[in-house]
Amino acid sequence: MLNDLITIVRRLGRLPNIVVLTGAGISAESGIKTFRDQNGLWENHDIEDVATPRGFRKNPALVYRFYNERRKQALSCQPNLAHSALVELEQLLGKGLSLVTQNVDDLHERAGSTTLFHMHGELNKARCLGCQKVFAWTGDLDDTSKCESCGSIMRPHIVWFEEIPFFMPEIERPLKKCDIFVAIGTSGVVYPAAGFYTSAKKTGSYTIEINLQRTSHNFHAFMEGPATQSVPQFVVTLKMAIEQALG
Ligand code: APR
Numbered sequence: 552m553l554n555d556l557i558t559i560v561r562r563l564g565r566l567p568n569i570v571v572l573t574g575a576g577i578s579a580e581s582g583i584k585t586f587r588d589q590n591g592l593w594e595n596h597d598i599e600d601v602a603t604p605r606g607f608r609k610n611p612a613l614v615y616r617f618y619n620e621r622r623k624q625a626l627s628c629q630p631n632l633a634h635s636a637l638v639e640l641e642q643l644l645g646k647g648l649s650l651v652t653q654n655v656d657d658l659h660e661r662a663g664s665t666t667l668f669h670m671h672g673e674l675n676k677a678r679c680l681g682c683q684k685v686f687a688w689t690g691d692l693d694d695t696s697k698c699e700s701c702g703s704i705m706r707p708h709i710v711w712f713e714e715i716p717f718f719m720p721e722i723e724r725p726l727k728k729c730d731i732f733v734a735i736g737t738s739g740v741v742y743p744a745a746g747f748y749t750s751a752k753k754t755g756s757y758t759i760e761i762n763l764q765r766t767s768h769n770f771h772a773f774m775e776g777p778a779t780q781s782v783p784q785f786v787v788t789l790k791m792a793i794e795q796a797l798g
């Protein structure tokens with residue numbers, strides 16, 4: 552991969568624009584369970600019951616409780632070396648890095664990432680069912696939690712299945728012009744995120760997958776191994792390539 556990256560940076564004659572997409576695998580070593588490593592159960596709940604509008608209508612108390620537990624669990628976990636490596640990448644590239652995450656935890660922020668698109672929402676936010684306003688929310692949420700601006704009840708600010716992910720225009724712009732696309736710790740089964748690397752590849756980007764095992768043979772490069780090892784290794788390799796290509 553080093554030689555590919557040297558060739559890319561040399562051809563560009565500048566720092567590359569990079570889009571990074573992270574999934575649950577980047578938070579796994581921080582102790583946050585992934586979605587599909589336990590045969591489709593999320594913390595022993597069927598995804599249908601806790602991550603769909605239908606599930607919320609059917610049993611709001613279960614859904615409130617589920618995200619209250621996820622919020623508490625995430626707060627007790629710490630960012631890991633993979634999150635910190637992406638902070639280093641942001642310091643190297645500045646606005647040239649677009650970090651998109653499917654994760655709803657705040658480990659990227661707590662590691663120090665600042666430009667971040669939470670396309671599936673955030674545990675530490677709640678949204679009003681009435682006026683749709685979004686509020687920071689780190690405590691428990693339930694049907695007594697009221698919107699401070701219109702008094703309606705609140706829901707978790709999480710994108711459930713059949714709902715539209717957030718920030719899609721802000722994601723599609725860098726995706727169209729990135730030189731390198733990196734997918735880290737995602738099973739690549741949930742769209743539209745799962746299609747990002749193919750759209751990046753169509754516009755000529757070099758695509759890299761970092762995972763415990765390949766999810767597709769269509770990436771240009773694959774770095775195997777736990778994110779806490781392979782993401783720092785990717786950043787070191789990119790820095791070497793920039794050094795050699797731009798001097
Ligand atoms: N290092 C790198 N990759 C890892 C690690 C690790 N330590 N542990 C697990 N992985 C990989 C797994 O191999 C798998 O490919 O992380 C991926 C986790 O896949 P999923 O559990 O499907 O999580 P994700 O891809 O983020 O799910 C996408 O689906 O349920 C919805 O909205 C939810 O955002 C989520 C979306």
Ligand code: ZN
Pocket residue numbers: 679680681682683684698699700701702703
């Ligand atoms: Zn409101």
